[in-house]
Amino acid sequence: MVRNIDFIFFDLDHTLWDFESNSKIALKNTFDKFVQNRYPLITYKNFEQTYEAINLDLWDKYRKKLITVEDLKMKRFKNTFEKFDVRLNDSAIEEINEFYLFDLSEQTALIEHTEYILEKLSKKYELGILTNGFKETQIRKMKNSGIDKYFSVLVSSDEANAIKPDRKIFDYAVNETKHKHENILYIGDDLENDIIAGKKAGLQGIWLNILSDERHPEVETVLSLKELETLL
Template sequence: MLYKNLFFDLDDTLWAFSLNARDTYEEMYQKYRYDRFFDSFEHYYSLYQNHNLELWAEYADGKVTKDELNRQRYLYPLEAVGAGDSVLAKAYEKDSLSVIPTKSRLMPHVHEVLEYLSPKYNLYILSNGFKELQVHKMRSSGIDNYFKKVVLSDDIGILKPWPEIFHFALSATQSQLNESLMIGDSWENDIVGAAGVGMHQVFYNLSGRVDLPFTPTYQISDLKELLDLL
């Protein structure tokens, strides 16, 4: 067997982050009567998402802290429409971050794939998410028992795609590089990051992206394809 250790990204690889987050923020939008400030939920969510991506990039570069990322991403949409109420934003933040990890929607075929893989391989999570959320997400969706260890950027303060987190994950799980495989949906974080340290990769190409700068070790569009690869 070529591989012994499989490192999975969590958000939008196993746990359906995009769907679960959208559900949560739409609930919060109604609860906090944000229709007072925004034309629609779509108006709010587009403002939130665009700035959230920018903040995560800054967080990865060490330009903002975790607390500042959370503060800014929830306050910014309100500020953008002239309703910069920091107390309201903080309440929305606290509520959102308590609700989102209780959501349980998974990407297609997750349980089937993990049931097949878990007796054959050492399964690990390697994620950029926050510790207080990621473990709760896994428990809520019933996938926590498949994994021998959860390795998070929170553990060392360094995010994928930086090589340090991949080396840390290998060390923390006592895994050999040439026996390990990274599986994820983020080209930059998962595939470029793993390739940068010489780890083989599976690109879960959800969007059907074709303009890839290099050829990943494997490419799939459905997790069920892992059953034929591994």
């Protein structure tokens, strides 16, 4: 049971901002601009599947500190094109990645009940964002989707020079508030990297599991954002 909460941090992607829907649109727009006419033998389905597998693997390596953030940004598209025997120089890859990130931040789909619960909780608590995403992109996402007004603090992995589940990013986030670890709640969709890691750092946690009806026996769990109003 959560108690004595003074400040609430939310994860952004997959928790409030609908990354799955928005990223599909941005990736398709990127494909249409840089691939479709130049490399007609590459289908979008194959490009999407290849990119998503490579991107997932690189994010895993980034979380484990095996690669840098710059490696992540460069290699996800570079490695994808190379799977189709297309070799592009670094400036071309940078252009593609910058286009994708900008287009991604222009998308505005939110997880169901996001605005409802933020409006409700912002009247009772100070709210912040704690994200592994890139700060500049995350700021644009929040502004374009109209939810930036609810938050007083935004902590990103590139700013904190640490990435969840590293305790350093949680300590950095706490230091950005005026509150103690034990009086801060973290709400996110990733059980291991958000909630369990946050609890190890001394924060309270609620796992948002919108993908199934599983409730963790030792972790406060909600199956929708709206369910948060029964706990807070």
